[in-house]
Structures are given as structure tokens and as C-alpha cells.
Amino acid sequence: MERVNVKLPAVFSFAVNITIRITDLNYGWHVGNDTFLSLMQEARQQFLNKHGYGELSFAGYSLMLADASIEYKRELKYGDIVKISVASGGFDKYGFDLYYKMEIITGTENVLACKAKTGMLCYDTKNRKLLSVPDEAIQRLLQH
Numbered sequence: 001m002e003r004v005n006v007k008l009p010a011v012f013s014f015a016v017n018i019t020i021r022i023t024d025l026n027y028g029w030h031v032g033n034d035t036f037l038s039l040m041q042e043a044r045q046q047f048l049n050k051h052g053y054g055e056l057s058f059a060g061y062s063l064m065l066a067d068a069s070i071e072y073k074r075e076l077k078y079g080d081i082v083k084i085s086v087a088s089g090g091f092d093k094y095g096f097d098l099y100y101k102m103e104i105i106t107g108t109e110n111v112l113a114c115k116a117k118t119g120m121l122c123y124d125t126k127n128r129k130l131l132s133v134p135d136e137a138i139q140r141l142l143q144h
Contacts, residue, residue, distance in 0.1 A: 006071045006115040008099050012085035013143070014047045017105065020080045031076035037068060040100050040116055043084035047098070051140045058122060059134040066095060066119040074104060074113040081105045082113060088141040094130045095121040096141070 018039060026032035031039075041055075048054050048063075055063045076082060083103045090097035098118050103110035122131045 004069050004071050006069050006099070006117050008101055008115050009087045009089055012087045012099075012101060014050055014087070015083055015085040016043050016046050018042065018082050018084060020076050020078055020082060022078055024076075025078055029077070033070065033072075036070055036072075036076075036102075036114060036116070039082065039084060039102070040068075040118065043086050043100060044098055044118070047086040047088075051137075051143070053137065053140070059137045061131055062123050062125050064121045064123040066121045068116065068118045070114055070116040072114050074111055076102075076104065076113055083110060090119075091133060091138050093132050095119060096133060096138070 020031060024031050024035045024039075026035070045055060048058070053059065081104070083105055085101040085103075087099045088096055089099065096119075098120060100114070100116040100118075102113040102116070104113050122133045122137075123129070124131050
């Protein structure tokens, strides 16, 4: 079986801590794949906000999730405090990648829970077409 292998950047410019709630658990009493994506979305929105943007207000347009890859390493359980680090890269004409490193904060060390990547496209929802990523946005997102 071929496995997903997410290569993370060496430097992350942003991190947020999120506590896993009881409502984040699935019937296996751990965080399921859908909630991992939700946690990534929350971290993504906070990352974008730090740079003056949002998913629906990205330099006058919107962002659309084009793809997602998640490499699971550990279960997340109720009460875990998860540090989600976010970095941008891989810019091309219409989009870019966001990288996520999720770590469980413990008393002595952080334990890797997952590595992930999402491909984001710049999109005009009114005219329903892809747009070039504005240079201004590239410069802002690459700031450390």
C-alpha cells in the first residue's frame, strides 16, 4: 500500500493551541479524520487573520480548498491540548499550499499527532472562476 508522505517546511511562522472538546470525538472515543480537517480549518483561519485575510476575504476574493493530505501519527483524545503550526509555500499562478504540524502538548515534550498539507486556490465566487494569487498576498503570507 502506498502511503501519504507530507514533507513539512523547516520553519513555521504561526501556531495556535486548541483543546480537544468532547464534541470533537467520534464513536471510537478519539478525534476522527473529519475533525482533523476542522481543526486545520480553524488554524488556517487564524493564520489568515494574522495576515489580514480570511477564507472569504482574501485580497478581495475567496479561497477554495483544492486538496488535502493528512499523515496521521497519533490519536487525539478528549482534553488533549494540540499545538497547530501553519506555514505557507508552493505558490503558483492560481494557488498555494498550507502546511500544518499538529502536536500534542505534554508536560515534557510535544508529540507529533499529524503532518498535513492543503492546496488552496484563489477564487472569484461571483464569477465562478480561478484568479491569480495577488502579489500582495504572497508577500504577506511569506512574512515570518
